[in-house]
Amino acid sequence: MEVIDYKGYRFLKVCESPNIVISLNSTEQFCNLSEEGKQDLLNQAFGVSAFNEFIQVHGTSIFNLDLNTSEYDGYIERKQNVANAIRTADCIPLILWNEKNKLIIGLHCGWRGIASGIIEKALQNDELDITHAYIGPHISKDHFEVKRDFIESFQEYGLNIERYITVRDDKMYMDLRSLCEAKLHEKHVKIINKESHCSYTEYDQFFSWRRDKNQSLRNLTIAWF
Numbered sequence: 001m002e003v004i005d006y007k008g009y010r011f012l013k014v015c016e017s018p019n020i021v022i023s024l025n026s027t028e029q030f031c032n033l034s035e036e037g038k039q040d041l042l043n044q045a046f047g048v049s050a051f052n053e054f055i056q057v058h059g060t061s062i063f064n065l066d067l068n069t070s071e072y073d074g075y076i077e078r079k080q081n082v083a084n085a086i087r088t089a090d091c092i093p094l095i096l097w098n099e100k101n102k103l104i105i106g107l108h109c110g111w112r113g114i115a116s117g118i119i120e121k122a123l124q125n126d127e128l129d130i131t132h133a134y135i136g137p138h139i140s141k142d143h144f145e146v147k148r149d150f151i152e153s154f155q156e157y158g159l160n161i162e163r164y165i166t167v168r169d170d171k172m173y174m175d176l177r178s179l180c181e182a183k184l185h186e187k188h189v190k191i192i193n194k195e196s197h198c199s200y201t202e203y204d205q206f207f208s209w210r211r212d213k214n215q216s217l218r219n220l221t222i223a224w225f
Contacts, residue, residue, distance in 0.1 A: 006045040012205070015192065018097050018104055019046065019083075020134055023220040024205050031087070031207075031218045038085075038220075048083040048224055056087055058112040060121055062105075073108040074122060083224040086136075089209040090144075090199050092180055093136035093221035096122065096189065098129050102225040105130065109180060111150070115157045119183045133184050133191045136221045137206050140198035141166065141175035144210075150174070 002013045004021070008028035011021040023030035033041065039051035054063060054072040063075035063084075075084045084106055086093040091110035097103060105122050107113070123130055146165070151172075154161045164175045177196055184191060199206040199219065209216045 004045070006041070009041060009045075011045075014136075015095075015134060017099055018095070018223050018225045020095055020221065020223045021046070022093075022136060023222070025203075025207065025217075029217055031220055042083055042222070046083075047081070049081040050079075051083045051085070051222075053085040053087065053220070056108045058091075058108070058110050060113060060116050060118040062107075062118075062122060073113055074118060075104075075106050076122075076128075077104045077106075077224070078102070080225045083222050085220040085222045087218040087220055088136070088138065088199070089207045089212075089216045089218050090139040092138040092176060092196075093219070094119070094180065095134040095136065095221065095223045096130045096132070097223075097225075098131050099225075101129065103128060103130075104223050104225060106221070106223055109176075111154075111174070111176065114176070114179060114183070115154050115159060117157075119180065123187045123189070130187070130189055133189045134193055135177055135180060135191060135196050137197035137199045137202070137219060138176060139200045139208060139210055140196070141173055141177065143198065143200040144174045144176060146172050146174045148172075 004011045009030045010024040010026040014020045042048045057071045061072050063072040086106045094107040094109045096105040166173045199208040207217045
């Protein structure tokens with residue numbers, strides 16, 4: 001991994017094929033730029049030709065797959081040198097790909113999206129032949145405190161998540177990454193990173209809604225071939 005500083009904007013580069021960079025807490029905040037400003041800076045810093053970001057609503061709609069909506073919590077990209085971003089502040093940014101076919105899928109995986117089946121939806125087409133995944137920065141299992149109604153919400157979707165719950169000092173904590181891993185392993189997708197950065201504890205690098213509440217900005221996980 002490499003930290004890239006460009007004109008006061010910092011990015012963490014975690015993969016080269018595909019290119020995956022994550023905007024970091026910086027002197028200049030990348031997430032505050034307009035979409036046009038983001039595209040211009042990414043073009044200058046990394047040579048991308050186009051950039052997209054989306055209105056995310058913790059749903060399951062996927063750009064370039066679903067029609068008749070303006071809100072997307074994921075994308076499928078087949079064009080090279082076109083960068084897309086997933087915005088998070090504790091949820092998992094999940095990047096999936098097939099290097100041979102130069103195809104990338106990006107997903108905004110909060111608990112609602114995972115419970116609603118966004119991962120299964122993205123992987124249901126075997127023709128996409130997704131082989132690898134990167135699980136980006138999110139709130140870790142030591143800090144994602146949940147209540148009983150949270151577990152019951154998953155049960156409404158037919159999911160038992162008790163195995164992903166740890167009880168400590170009479171409080172319950174959820175391991176969101178392990179749930180995500182289980183769904184990827186079912187499809188035999190290889191995860192390239194054994195651990196993920198914690199958005200909650202690494203305050204000098206990442207933004208966290210749980211930590212900063214309404215003052216929180218957003219981390220952008222940007223990917224392209």
